[in-house]
Amino acid sequence: MRVAIVTESFLPHMNGVTGSVLQILRHLEQRGHQAHVVAPAAVGVPEQVDGAPIEAIPSLGLPGYPDVRVGTSGAQRIASSLRRFAPDVLHLASPFALGWRGVLAAERLDVASVAAYQTDVAAYTERYRMAATTGIAQTHIARLHRRATMTLAPSADAAQQLAALGVDRVRRWGRGVDAERFQPTRRDPALRATWGADVVIGYVGRLAPEKQVEDLVVLRDIPGARLVIVGDGPSRAQLETVLPDALFLGHLDGDALAAAIASFDLFVHPGESETFGQTLQEAHASGVPVIATGRGGPLDLVRMGIDGWLYRPGDLDDLRARVADLAGDTRKRRAFGEAGRDAVQSRSWTGVCDRLLEYFDEAQALHHADSRARARRRVRPEPPAPVTDGKWHRYVALGDSLTEGLCDPAPDGTLRGWADRLALLLAARGDLHYANLAVRSQRVHDVAGVQLTRALELRPDLVSILIGANDLVKRRVDVSALAAELEVAVRRLRAIGADVLLVTPFLPGRRAAWIYTRRFSAYATALTGIAARTGAMLIDTDLHPQLAEHPNWGEDLVHLSSRGHRFLAYRAGELLGVPDADALGALDAALHEHEPLGVGAWWRRHALPWVWRRLHGRVAGDGRTAKHDDYVRLGGSSAPRSAFVG
The missing domain is CATH 3.40.50.1110 (SGNH hydrolase)
Structure with missing residues (x-):
């Protein structure tokens, strides 16, 4: 199978979208498929990953967030790139700006397109105090995903959001977790000693308004606990002021990230606009219980009273109570952590990507059916009183x-x-x-x-x-x-x-x-x-x-x-x-x-x-x-x- 990928985000900027694309590329190569990537150009973008050439197209940095690049090429440029590769299917990774032009290009080439809904852009516009554009964002998301052959939703809540926008042909497709890298054996007593706390409350993610990290201020003064924050972003300076007692480690990846997560005693994530929540899976794989808001992706990942707690969205008193409950009970933390570790064992990237290949096959079949239906509509069926001259x-x-x-x-x-x-x-x-x-x-x-x-x-x-x-x-x-x-x-x-x-x-x-x-x-x-x-x-x-x-x-x-x-x-x-x-x-x-x-x-x-x-x-x-x-x-x-x- 020849798979073209148009992604809104790629290396060197590492986030959930980039991570998913890298896993897909690795899996395609292992299964003997060919891939081609169209991504925004940035300093340090590789020319090839896992045998797949990377075509970097002109891009602009997002205002206030220069590491995030927005592709600026038109549909014709993308269509030309795809035409040279001749894909069987086009995968749109978290499509919005570049993805819109990708889906237009797919139509020009008469190729099936699979759009992976991964970022709740409409919610982001509200968090960034651009509520006036929320309706535009929702309309654009609906138009884009309705135009794609198939849409992949990472969670039940995301699927409901898409349904409310009138998007059909939605399939569930979550994210895999690297259970070899993220595991309890990565826990590092020496690292914990430098943090200087009996109980470590950890957060991993982008430091930006939509993540609502400032809500963690209610966790100050929990006896014997310290907040450790991994990540970077435009809100870091403000958060360091709001959370003066927290330890900010900056961006970590690879083994350093795995060691940090495994060394937490519990993991918190307050963001209400998560369509999935990859870091929650990584915490569970590391044997760490999770406390997250009861909205969006966490609803599918956290089992109340089994491997973590979900608190009422916006209720910061409830957040503090849930964290204090686990911070003060070592046996419960251990039991929740073991349950979380067991839950993710079936969510390997291999299994998740095999499922994606099945969706690619289904999308091609749907696309062929759509083409036949369009052809039938162009050639009018014989009516009871036929029109002989057409x-x-x-x-x-x-x-x-x-x-x-x-x-x-x-x-x-x-x-x-x-x-x-x-x-x-x-x-x-x-x-x-x-x-x-x-x-x-x-x-x-x-x-x-x-x-x-x-x-x-x-x-x-x-x-x-x-x-x-x-x-x-x-x-x-x-x-x-x-x-x-x-x-x-x-x-x-x-x-x-x-x-x-x-x-x-x-x-x-x-x-x-x-x-x-x-x-x-x-x-x-x-x-x-x-x-x-x-x-x-x-x-x-x-x-x-x-x-x-x-x-x-x-x-x-x-x-x-x-x-x-x-x-x-x-x-x-x-x-x-x-x-x-x-x-x-x-x-x-x-x-x-x-x-x-x-x-x-x-x-x-x-x-x-x-x-x-x-x-x-x-x-x-x-x-x-x-x-x-x-x-x-x-x-x-x-x-x-x-x-x-x-």
């Missing part, structure tokens, strides 16, 4: 205000919208009968009800559905129920031989929209499943992030502008096989400019009327009917072209 003749659009065409006026004042524009593209290939049943403010039950009923009467051979946004912004929403209702509608349309084009709802790139990102992501994932089960075609708008850009949104800031409608129409045209749709879209964009609306006009024309309707229990679509409740003919002399062009 073209659609009866197209019906279902949806809400986006499909009705709000903020996309025609020269005569009527509304166009992306579906009208798509109809004109399709009509260029021959006569097309087109109906648009969309009405503003409609929801899923409207599409699955009155709109579906009328669509079935019209006997279309192509139906587009863009619906759900009005449901997803409600105070409460059941995404699964919405998807189930929509799937019934799709199946009924497929049963009459109609092709169905599903479009996932989307949000503008505005801060106020971030609170809905999880819902929209979960719903989009559900639509992906509907498409796979029913043979419907799908435009996943998450794969077109430029749609969220401000110029693509209209004067009311909640509907697409003419530019946005054009963009979506051409993306649909590409999917439906309209010749040169991409080139036509680029030309169309160059010929138009969007004129923004002033803030005052926005309040007067859109915000205040919306508030008035809500206060009176009304919606904008009350009393409105579909603009094309029956077919209009396009492509012939009778086509009302002014309503569509421009």
Whole structure:
């Protein structure tokens, strides 16, 4: 097997991500597989590790944390590197910035990708007091992992986080532990003597805000105990002030690290954003009991009252009580330590990496299945009343205000919208009968009800559905129920031989929209499943992030502008096989400019009327009917072209 690895972090910077990649490379070489690594360039990065060449790409140091490098090369550069190697599968190690470009490159090369979720970036943004970017981070994580063929979650809690973001195809894959290096026999009495304490409370990890090491201040003054901290990072100077009695050993690795951990009497880890917790495993392998916060990865690694304690997140009194309990009871510490040592014996890196190879095989099988499904959707199945010339003749659009065409006026004042524009593209290939049943403010039950009923009467051979946004912004929403209702509608349309084009709802790139990102992501994932089960075609708008850009949104800031409608129409045209749709879209964009609306006009024309309707229990679509409740003919002399062009 040929395995390419794109990693956010690599040597010489040593952390959990780097450690995992090194173990994978060693295992691939031992099993006779070939590997290739793409990693951020840094002083001291090796040219080769365990037979695998390392391609170092340009990078920048993270502000305030220069040892952490962020790769800056684009997807094209990474795709070129991967193309030369010709991998069977791409492994994305803790993907975020470089990993995003890696997953794009995998798609260009038609290669399966496996994304290992290892860093809770969204939680980090909060710890670094960048809460305003948390929604962006979550949206990016969801988009990236949904785009990968498969995602690996290190713990049950991490898997739940991903599920909440709408990520599917999640498999559990933890981390191995080097039980030969980390073991009780490494305990060093001489080293302990230099620490000068009867009971050593140890911490190992990065000294950074997300690790919450400052919480250990509550452990001061525990009789006969001393806090020993191994690690380095941007918070070290501050922590030395907050914890003046603690002993800071700096960064340790190899045998020195193993000796330090084995010489602890108990191990504490207060970080609440750990997706796994590798140092906890290493402490257990060393025969040292663990006290950690009851959140994230530690939930899977620490067994309460057997090999350690989990304290209530944020409850520092509980943390102190748990530590004091073990600090004052030698027999309990020994029993917990032995239990921890026994627990990790089955978690060797060999076993963990063998499991990873099985996931690589599964990802390739899933990727091939996805490719076949896409091919089937491109080649339309035979309907009961077959279309012999391979073209659609009866197209019906279902949806809400986006499909009705709000903020996309025609020269005569009527509304166009992306579906009208798509109809004109399709009509260029021959006569097309087109109906648009969309009405503003409609929801899923409207599409699955009155709109579906009328669509079935019209006997279309192509139906587009863009619906759900009005449901997803409600105070409460059941995404699964919405998807189930929509799937019934799709199946009924497929049963009459109609092709169905599903479009996932989307949000503008505005801060106020971030609170809905999880819902929209979960719903989009559900639509992906509907498409796979029913043979419907799908435009996943998450794969077109430029749609969220401000110029693509209209004067009311909640509907697409003419530019946005054009963009979506051409993306649909590409999917439906309209010749040169991409080139036509680029030309169309160059010929138009969007004129923004002033803030005052926005309040007067859109915000205040919306508030008035809500206060009176009304919606904008009350009393409105579909603009094309029956077919209009396009492509012939009778086509009302002014309503569509421009």
